[in-house]
Amino acid sequence: MSGEISNKDRMQIPIQDMPEQEPAVRVRNFTEVPTGYPEVYALTESKRCLDGCKAPCIKGCPVGIDIPAFIKKIEERDFIGAARSLKKYNLLPAICGRVCPQQDQCELVCVVAKKGASVAIGRLERFAADYERMSGLIEIPEMAPPTGRKIAIVGSGPAGLTGASELARLGHKVTIFEALHRPGGVLVYGIPRFRLPIDVIDTEIEMLKKMGVEIICNAVIGKTLTVDDLFAEGYEAVLIGTGAGLPYFMNIPGENLCGIYSANEFLTRVNLMRADLFPESLTPVFLGKRVAIIGAGDTAMDAARTSARLKPEKVTVYYRRSREEAPCLPREMEHAEQEGVGFKFLTNPVRFIGDDNYFVNGMQCIKMELGEPDASGRRSPKPIPGSEFIEEIDTVVMALGFGVNPIIKETTPGLETNKKGIIIVDPATGKTSREGVYAAGDIITGGATVIKAMGQAKVASKAIHEYILSKSTRVTA
Amino acid sequence: MSYKIMEKVELAPNTVMMQVHAPLATRKMQPGQFIIVRVTPNGERIPLSISGWDMNKGTVRIIVQAVGRTSAELINLRVGDSLTDVVGPLGQPSHLDKYGTCVLIGGGYGTGAIIPIAKDLKARGNKVIGIIGARTKELVLMENELRTICDKVEVSTNDGSQGVKGLVTDVLTEILKQEPVHMVTAIGPVPMMKAVSEMTRPLNIKTYVSLNAIMVDGTGMCGSCRVEVGGTTKFACIDGPDFDGHQVNFGELVNRQKMYIPYEKKAMELHLCKEKNL
Ligand SMILES: Cc1cc2nc3c(=O)[nH]c(=O)nc-3n(C[C@H](O)[C@H](O)[C@H](O)COP(=O)(O)OP(=O)(O)OC[C@H]3O[C@@H](n4cnc5c(N)ncnc54)[C@H](O)[C@@H]3O)c2cc1C
Ligand SMILES: Cc1cc2nc3c(=O)[nH]c(=O)nc-3n(C[C@H](O)[C@H](O)[C@H](O)COP(=O)(O)OP(=O)(O)OC[C@H]3O[C@@H](n4cnc5c(N)ncnc54)[C@H](O)[C@@H]3O)c2cc1C
Ligand code: FES
Numbered sequence: 001m002s003g004e005i006s007n008k009d010r011m012q013i014p015i016q017d018m019p020e021q022e023p024a025v026r027v028r029n030f031t032e033v034p035t036g037y038p039e040v041y042a043l044t045e046s047k048r049c050l051d052g053c054k055a056p057c058i059k060g061c062p063v064g065i066d067i068p069a070f071i072k073k074i075e076e077r078d079f080i081g082a083a084r085s086l087k088k089y090n091l092l093p094a095i096c097g098r099v100c101p102q103q104d105q106c107e108l109v110c111v112v113a114k115k116g117a118s119v120a121i122g123r124l125e126r127f128a129a130d131y132e133r134m135s136g137l138i139e140i141p142e143m144a145p146p147t148g149r150k151i152a153i154v155g156s157g158p159a160g161l162t163g164a165s166e167l168a169r170l171g172h173k174v175t176i177f178e179a180l181h182r183p184g185g186v187l188v189y190g191i192p193r194f195r196l197p198i199d200v201i202d203t204e205i206e207m208l209k210k211m212g213v214e215i216i217c218n219a220v221i222g223k224t225l226t227v228d229d230l231f232a233e234g235y236e237a238v239l240i241g242t243g244a245g246l247p248y249f250m251n252i253p254g255e256n257l258c259g260i261y262s263a264n265e266f267l268t269r270v271n272l273m274r275a276d277l278f279p280e281s282l283t284p285v286f287l288g289k290r291v292a293i294i295g296a297g298d299t300a301m302d303a304a305r306t307s308a309r310l311k312p313e314k315v316t317v318y319y320r321r322s323r324e325e326a327p328c329l330p331r332e333m334e335h336a337e338q339e340g341v342g343f344k345f346l347t348n349p350v351r352f353i354g355d356d357n358y359f360v361n362g363m364q365c366i367k368m369e370l371g372e373p374d375a376s377g378r379r380s381p382k383p384i385p386g387s388e389f390i391e392e393i394d395t396v397v398m399a400l401g402f403g404v405n406p407i408i409k410e411t412t413p414g415l416e417t418n419k420k421g422i423i424i425v426d427p428a429t430g431k432t433s434r435e436g437v438y439a440a441g442d443i444i445t446g447g448a449t450v451i452k453a454m455g456q457a458k459v460a461s462k463a464i465h466e467y468i469l470s471k472s473t474r475v476t477a
Numbered sequence: 478m479s480y481k482i483m484e485k486v487e488l489a490p491n492t493v494m495m496q497v498h499a500p501l502a503t504r505k506m507q508p509g510q511f512i513i514v515r516v517t518p519n520g521e522r523i524p525l526s527i528s529g530w531d532m533n534k535g536t537v538r539i540i541v542q543a544v545g546r547t548s549a550e551l552i553n554l555r556v557g558d559s560l561t562d563v564v565g566p567l568g569q570p571s572h573l574d575k576y577g578t579c580v581l582i583g584g585g586y587g588t589g590a591i592i593p594i595a596k597d598l599k600a601r602g603n604k605v606i607g608i609i610g611a612r613t614k615e616l617v618l619m620e621n622e623l624r625t626i627c628d629k630v631e632v633s634t635n636d637g638s639q640g641v642k643g644l645v646t647d648v649l650t651e652i653l654k655q656e657p658v659h660m661v662t663a664i665g666p667v668p669m670m671k672a673v674s675e676m677t678r679p680l681n682i683k684t685y686v687s688l689n690a691i692m693v694d695g696t697g698m699c700g701s702c703r704v705e706v707g708g709t710t711k712f713a714c715i716d717g718p719d720f721d722g723h724q725v726n727f728g729e730l731v732n733r734q735k736m737y738i739p740y741e742k743k744a745m746e747l748h749l750c751k752e753k754n755l
Contacts, residue, residue, distance in 0.1 A: 179696050181515060181522075181562040216501070218564035220696055224501055245698040249710065256703055256710060256729055258736040265699035273693070274519070279747050282521040282546060283693075284740035358732030405697050407715070 007050045015117035016045040023338040027308050030193045030276060033335060034098075034123075042127040046075040048112055048119045057106040057121060063455040065089040067106055071124055083132035086125060087141070091165045091454060092158065094133060094200045097126025099191060100451050101329055133203050140210050144171035149468050152177060152235035154221045154408070157185020159241030159441025159453040161204060166461035167239075168211045172468070175235070176208075177219040182272065185243055187450070189272040190264070190299065192306050195332075222407035227415070227437060236471065237436045237464045240423060241457060244442035246403040250294070254352030255398075257360040259286055263299045263399035270306050288394030289313040292363055293341075294349060296326035300399035301333060304341045307397065315341045316393075320348040320368050320381045346370070346381065350388065352396065363391045402447040412437070422446055430460025431467075438464055480514075480560040483536055489616045491543040493552045494528075494589070499563040500535025508593035509571025509687070509719050512537060513695045515562040516550045523547045524692045524714075526664070527566060528589030528619075537563070540589030540618065546744040567695045568718050572685055573597050577659035578604040580652060581627070582645050582673055584611070584665025588618045590687060591664055595626045603660075604628050606652060610645035610669060614638035646672045658682055663722065667731050674722030684722035688713045688730060691737070705729050 073082035110118035247262035273283035353362035367387035441453035632640030
């Protein structure tokens with residue numbers, strides 16, 4: 001081991017910053033903002049991880065990655081080994097290294113953090129995964145001999161992709177059904193390229209294909225085929241990973257005016273349909289001079305930063321609570337501010353005003369104050385009477401969170417959901433109320449995170465495998 | 478998956494019928510639903526009504542009117558060419574039931590869309606009357622086919638070159654004088670659907686219209702297609718496209734359809750430029 005460095009010395013090493021594109025440059029492009037650790041930075045950062053540490057970080061990670069082990073491999077310059085060690089726990093380290101809320105997970109409990117900045121676990125994760133991808137040394141994982149059993153996966157977001165990989169590795173014949181024309185879920189239609197480059201996702205999808213996973217796009221389960229049709233076609237189990245894709249609106253007057261988007265529509269037009277390249281790409285997006293983003297989650301930051309790149313005069317985020325309550329990744333709020341995005345906290349829209357052509361040109365807002373903490377422990381915002389004012393804006397993106405799409409529920413008899421349409425599962429197995437039907441990801445939690453979706457898909461895959469083996473013979477050929 | 482064009486017939490200037498190979502999409506198709514297609518890899522997703530399908534051949538029939546860039550590119554394709562994507566069926570099926578006498582009104586591509594609905598209503602034992610509206614004779618689509626299905630088919634043209642001179646509502650007025658009507662479905666341009674709804678409202682005749690809101694995904698994920706029906710917001714792609722015509726805010730629909738006009742012009746100009754240079 002690298003015993004030459006004492007833990008005392010390790011503690012002296014300052015955290016290695018991630019190089020980034022300059023704000024003035026990056027607001028004119030869609031390429032990734034943090035450019036990744038150069039090798040020397042990664043080597044230095046890896047030395048900040050203490051020897052013989054009890055590694056509370058492992059418990060902080062929703063999928064229990066052996067974090068010290070992969071960091072040690074980086075320190076030993078075995079970058080490929082580091083990537084492979086990560087992949088034992090996490091199929092998509094290049095993605096998680098970029099989009100996980102590490103500050104609330106592994107990095108939150110890092111021992112080093114008690115005396116300063118935590119070890120930059122996310123950055124190291126990204127480094128190792130990128131190194132493997134860029135070196136072209138990604139290996140097809142070891143696969144069990146084919147079992148001949150067919151499993152259907154609905155949805156190709158992080159949950160579906162993880163489930164596909166796990167089950168294919170166990171030798172099953174896996175088919176993914178995806179509603180859109182391109183696989184990846186939120187990773188391709190929601191999260192922008194400047195935060196998650198598309199080739200990172202494409203590499204993962206290519207790998208699944210190499211592993212024999214079939215991906216059928218343009219198949220909306222519940223419409224094109226139902227879950228019952230899948231069983232009739234010889235699939236012995238179905239994993240539902242359809243996410244939480246239903247946008248919420250506020251139900252306030254004027255919300256259907258032209259120029260008012262859900263974050264999903266706005267981001268889909270730009271990320272999936274490439275409206276930023278219009279008219280070379282044929283899907284347009286309307287962007288006026290003054291853009292208002294409503295909400296302060298990750299989706300809101302993505303919408304704000306995407307707008308900033310489409311050259312408006314001004315982008316402002318309006319949030320009904322204060323900065324401290326904003327649910328987005330803190331680094332993304334920082335990035336947004338650097339890119340010139342303004343913030344108005346404790347402010348909520350109450351109605352939109354339109355012009356003669358039915359385009360929005362004003363937003364009446366009301367000031368808010370924070371009341372007593374509610375059940376979730378967050379202080380709930382209350383409007384301040386008489387504090388209304390009007391903002392001149394011409395584009396609005398509503399980023400208020402997501403519900404779940406009812407299509408599967410409505411077409412799958414016996415599938416139990418809660419009032420909100422969230423599929424009810426046994427958390428230990430992902431098993432639903434229907435035999436052979438399992439679910440993972442945002443469809444069982446409502447909008448959550450990539451890593452949680454992956455973790456749940458892993459759990460469900462294991463349960464599916466056991467279920468399939470417990471059925472002595474195949475039901476159909 | 479290749480979505481090959483198996484057949485193409487020009488029905489009128491800038492209007493074609495196509496049979497597209499999309500076997501998966503045909504598996505559970507029902508009248509009143511639609512598909513979304515992309516014509517090219519950089520293409521827009523555009524919704525098109527289903528005007529028929531053949532599960533054995535795995536083909537969907539569409540009627541396309543070229544009104545802009547994507548629809549123009551689509552009607553320029555030839556038999557043997559392929560679309561980039563076809564997804565469906567999307568939306569809810571029409572309100573199919575035993576009503577008594579049904580009047581189905583089609584304008585433009587809407588005439589194609591009413592054909593499967595007419596067939597189904599007929600099979601359920603309804604008396605089915607079809608009305609086709611067009612500006613002029615040569616734009617009257619699918620008349621012969623509709624005649625083979627309906628008990629009666631009437632045509633109206635604005636210039637009187639065929640059938641009744643005037644609008645579909647003029648024909649509808651006459652029918653309503655002659656016999657009781659229990660259900661009306663109108664599919665076509667918004668002003669037509671609106672006029673029909675206005676006419677049947679005081680008479681309390683159940684009236685369905687198919688709302689052609691601007692769509693992106695067509696699965697309820699984006700809200701581009703939101704329409705106001707009965708004072709609340711609905712998503713045309715999953716709650717519709719058929720809605721109670723007496724409840725629809727048509728004004729909002731028209732306004733929202735115009736949202737991208739400057740962009741559409743630009744895309745079209747580029748297309749015409751490219752065509753010229755070929
Ligand atoms: C803009 C945005 C930014 C985010 N940023 C972060 C972040 O920085 N970090 C983080 O951890 N999380 C982030 N999240 C949340 C994260 O993306 C989700 O928690 C995660 O993608 C959930 O994965 P999933 O597989 O359950 O669903 P999704 O990624 O939503 O994928 C579901 C897939 O299923 C498909 N589908 C839906 N219905 C059907 C059907 N009936 N038939 C077939 N296919 C269907 C959809 O088209 C989609 O492709 C963000 C979310 C958004 C919207
Ligand atoms: C449920 C439904 C069924 C339809 N069925 C048919 C059909 O069977 N045959 C047919 O020819 N047309 C049909 N349409 C209309 C068709 O989708 C539009 O004509 C087409 O999208 C226009 O695209 P474009 O690029 O050619 O024209 P553009 O120049 O982009 O637009 C011309 C006009 O078409 C409308 N439009 C543009 N983009 C969209 C979009 N993505 N979604 C919906 N409308 C749009 C707008 O009002 C616009 O002003 C249907 C629309 C809907 C919603
Ligand atoms: S088209 Fe996106 S929700 Fe209807």
